[in-house]
Amino acid sequence: MSGPRMTINGQVLPADSSFGVVNPATEGEFSRAPECSRKQLDAAMDAATRAVQLWRADDAARVAGLNAVADAVDEHASELADLLTAEQGKPLGAAHYEVSETTRWLRAAAALELPIETILDDGSARAELRRRPIGVVAAITPWNFPLLLAGWKLGPALRAGNTVVLKPSPYTPLATLRLGEIVNQVLPPGVINVVSGGDHLGAWMTSHPAVGKVSFTGSVATGKKVMASAADGLKRLTLELGGNDAAIVLDDANPEAIGRGLFWGGFINCGQICAGIKRIFVPEALHDDVVDVLAERARRVRVGPGTQEGVQMGPIQNHPQFERVRGLVAEALSDGASAAAGGAPLDGPGYFFPPTVLTGANEGMRIVDEEQFGPAIPVLTYRTLDEAVERANATPFGLSGSVWGSDLDRATEVAARLDTGTAFVNDHLALDPCLPFGGSKQSGLGVENGPWGLDEFTQLQVVHRPAA
Numbered sequence: 001m002s003g004p005r006m007t008i009n010g011q012v013l014p015a016d017s018s019f020g021v022v023n024p025a026t027e028g029e030f031s032r033a034p035e036c037s038r039k040q041l042d043a044a045m046d047a048a049t050r051a052v053q054l055w056r057a058d059d060a061a062r063v064a065g066l067n068a069v070a071d072a073v074d075e076h077a078s079e080l081a082d083l084l085t086a087e088q089g090k091p092l093g094a095a096h097y098e099v100s101e102t103t104r105w106l107r108a109a110a111a112l113e114l115p116i117e118t119i120l121d122d123g124s125a126r127a128e129l130r131r132r133p134i135g136v137v138a139a140i141t142p143w144n145f146p147l148l149l150a151g152w153k154l155g156p157a158l159r160a161g162n163t164v165v166l167k168p169s170p171y172t173p174l175a176t177l178r179l180g181e182i183v184n185q186v187l188p189p190g191v192i193n194v195v196s197g198g199d200h201l202g203a204w205m206t207s208h209p210a211v212g213k214v215s216f217t218g219s220v221a222t223g224k225k226v227m228a229s230a231a232d233g234l235k236r237l238t239l240e241l242g243g244n245d246a247a248i249v250l251d252d253a254n255p256e257a258i259g260r261g262l263f264w265g266g267f268i269n270c271g272q273i274c275a276g277i278k279r280i281f282v283p284e285a286l287h288d289d290v291v292d293v294l295a296e297r298a299r300r301v302r303v304g305p306g307t308q309e310g311v312q313m314g315p316i317q318n319h320p321q322f323e324r325v326r327g328l329v330a331e332a333l334s335d336g337a338s339a340a341a342g343g344a345p346l347d348g349p350g351y352f353f354p355p356t357v358l359t360g361a362n363e364g365m366r367i368v369d370e371e372q373f374g375p376a377i378p379v380l381t382y383r384t385l386d387e388a389v390e391r392a393n394a395t396p397f398g399l400s401g402s403v404w405g406s407d408l409d410r411a412t413e414v415a416a417r418l419d420t421g422t423a424f425v426n427d428h429l430a431l432d433p434c435l436p437f438g439g440s441k442q443s444g445l446g447v448e449n450g451p452w453g454l455d456e457f458t459q460l461q462v463v464h465r466p467a468a
């Protein structure tokens with residue numbers, strides 16, 4: 001079989017069977033990806049286990065290796081972006097941006113230190129805090145940002161001296177498989193292994209005895225399964241899960257001034273973003289103005305195939321998700337909400353759904369209570385600020401949130417009341433490799449990025465000795 005292949009122990013390999021990959025802009029299968037067998041997964045785990053000893057030994061080589069990975073990805077940016085657009089659906093410009101953000105994150109991880117800290121030195125004893133690699137990391141990613149989220153895991157995992165077996169979503173395996181082949185050129189065999197297959201492959205990975213740490217990004221429901229499966233070996237865990245982010249617009253906000261940020265904070269990547277705006281709370285007096293600004297923007301957005309010049313929003317990535325968004329919107333409309341823009345799918349082929357701004361929705365409707373993960377956002381009115389904060393927090397999710405207003409100090413105080421891992425002011429999704437990212441409540445466990453994220457790929461060790 002030519003075409004997409006897995007990377008296992010430095011070798012680029014097909015599998016005995018394969019599964020189809022669909023272009024969401026055409027609904028047509030355009031490629032097939034290898035279905036990793038149990039035996040091949042064991043081989044990847046063995047290779048990763050063997051590679052740890054060498055990889056963990058040389059700090060400078062790891063920094064150089066990670067930067068070489070980033071360089072190699074940059075060199076193949078066009079090819080990777082084309083694959084991303086074909087399998088994920090996002091506009092080509094956004095796919096290029098995803099590739100460049102991936103290498104920005106990899107380089108930031110390469111620049112992190114693993115300091116040996118003296119934490120006790122009292123004349124009778126001295127204790128050092130060291131950070132040791134955990135071993136083999138199982139890295140599992142979803143279909144919305146296949147390469148970027150892989151980079152978030154690979155960078156710190158490798159920087160800390162671990163090796164990785166990486167599995168992309170079966171909906172978007174191609175760019176990640178190609179990434180494996182590319183980085184295989186610059187890293188020792190077994191340091192990064194990339195396998196592809198269905199959800200069962202993820203379950204094999206999280207229960208695999210060779211794995212010391214699972215780094216998972218995906219839905220809350222799967223995150224719970226991952227946690228249960230990791231319990232047996234007491235594997236270390238980082239879970240980046242879903243969200244139902246609220247944006248609270250304050251009474252001193254200028255709807256025109258915040259319109260762009262508010263709109264794209266929810267609709268970027270066709271709304272398929274964990275930490276994107278999923279509910280907008282506005283004071284009654286500003287409701288119509290905010291809705292007008294958002295709806296007017298929504299109507300101007302060019303929706304279409306990501307390969308087409310000028311397209312700003314691609315299709316929803318897969319058929320089940322398309323049906324889910326369509327169903328949530330239809331249900332809200334039949335329960336009394338109205339669409340100020342959008343509201344129904346565009347003519348196919350392709351899973352195209354226009355940016356949809358809903359008014360008159362309320363708690364109790366699934367579009368408000370659940371994570372829609374698509375291009376449809378309800379605008380809800382509130383009477384008092386306390387009520388807005390309470391309703392924003394009344395969710396099992398706690399990924400991020402935002403507050404929008406003219407008085408920055410006041411907005412900042414309101415933002416600090418959100419029960420979320422990140423709270424933005426007059427922005428949403430201002431992510432950076434130096435900022436720890438993670439969810440409170442059921443949005444996750446642990447954080448990624450920065451020294452805090454790096455720590456999660458290490459085992460802290462105290463080395464205690466008598467004073468000299």
Ligand code: NAD
Nearest residue numbers: 141142143168169199202203218219222240241242243274
């Ligand atoms: P998903 O949970 O269905 O799948 C994610 C990955 O887990 C896929 O690779 C899948 O094959 C694998 N998987 C499925 N079952 C498994 C199991 N039992 N054991 C191990 N792995 C298994 O999620 P999705 O639909 O691909 O992605 C959308 C979800 O991801 C949304 O809820 C979104 O909010 C979330 N997400 C979170 C973040 C974050 O950083 N917090 C980022 C992006 C997406």
